[in-house]
Amino acid sequence: MLPTEKEFIEAAIKHKVLSFGSFTLKSGRQSPYFFNAGNFNTGESLATISKLYAKTILESGVEFDVIFGPAYKGIPLAASVSIALSQLQDSSASNSHDSSATKKNPYPFAFDRKEAKTHGEGGMIVGSSIENKRVLIIDDVITAGTAITNSFELIKNNGGIPVAVVVAIDRQEIASAELSNTSAIQQVYQKFGIPVYPIVKLDTIIEFLSSSDSEFNHFLPTIQEYRNKYAC
Ligand SMILES: O=P(O)(O)OC[C@H]1O[C@H](OP(=O)(O)OP(=O)(O)O)[C@H](O)[C@@H]1O
Numbered sequence: 001m002l003p004t005e006k007e008f009i010e011a012a013i014k015h016k017v018l019s020f021g022s023f024t025l026k027s028g029r030q031s032p033y034f035f036n037a038g039n040f041n042t043g044e045s046l047a048t049i050s051k052l053y054a055k056t057i058l059e060s061g062v063e064f065d066v067i068f069g070p071a072y073k074g075i076p077l078a079a080s081v082s083i084a085l086s087q088l089q090d091s092s093a094s095n096s097h098d099s100s101a102t103k104k105n106p107y108p109f110a111f112d113r114k115e116a117k118t119h120g121e122g123g124m125i126v127g128s129s130i131e132n133k134r135v136l137i138i139d140d141v142i143t144a145g146t147a148i149t150n151s152f153e154l155i156k157n158n159g160g161i162p163v164a165v166v167v168a169i170d171r172q173e174i175a176s177a178e179l180s181n182t183s184a185i186q187q188v189y190q191k192f193g194i195p196v197y198p199i200v201k202l203d204t205i206i207e208f209l210s211s212s213d214s215e216f217n218h219f220l221p222t223i224q225e226y227r228n229k230y231a232c
Pocket residue numbers: 070071072073074139140141142143144145146147148
């Protein structure tokens with residue numbers, strides 16, 4: 001398990017973003033764990049989570065010009081990840097004697113409105129221009145893929161080029177048994193041809209619980225059973 005993954009799971013448990021029990025999902029499935037990114041709602045927790053998104057982005061090696069966060073939960077993520085990337089860049093520049101490391105990326109970001117604004121500057125997109133730019137989409141989760149599909153179309157319609165998606169968690173479960181044997185994340189790749197980078201996968205959470213003395217270890221058999229039942 002990577003240090004980034006371990007730190008993410010510990011922070012998610014601490015802030016009750018990752019909970020264990022019995023939860024009914026939008027799909028109707030009864031899940032033994034639940035992820036609610038809305039509970040990253042303090043400066044401290046947002047600073048932690050955005051730094052981990054930023055590390056995952058840098059480790060992926062994806063090249064992009066603008067970060068895009070889908071409304072609403074993607075908005076604070078896009079803004080805070082942009083700050084975290086700038087801070088990581090500053091600290092690596094100050095630790096380096098390489099003059100190229102001083103060439104700064106301003107990490108611009110943009111986000112959409114849920115309803116188009118008809119006065120003032122108008123339009124659906126707020127923040128940096130995405131025209132002719134490689135766009136990295138940041139969101140908390142992909143469930144059915146609706147938010148990512150909408151973002152993809154909005155970005156293309158505004159002249160941008162979506163290059164990848166970064167999310168907090170890959171549940172690694174089939175999106176719909178009737179339609180296919182693939183997960184929502186795999187479907188994004190099949191549909192749009194762009195990779196999705198999760199900070200953690202369900203397998204990582206299982207590994208974490210197996211190797212720690214977490215108070216939630218007794219949920220392991222149920223989580224494993226769920227993983228096997230909806231495996232893809
Ligand atoms: O893959 P999907 O089925 O689209 O589900 C995932 C999306 O759902 C949630 O947002 P939601 O659309 O509920 O809006 P919110 O961010 O305003 O809560 C979440 O933040 C993702 O964007």
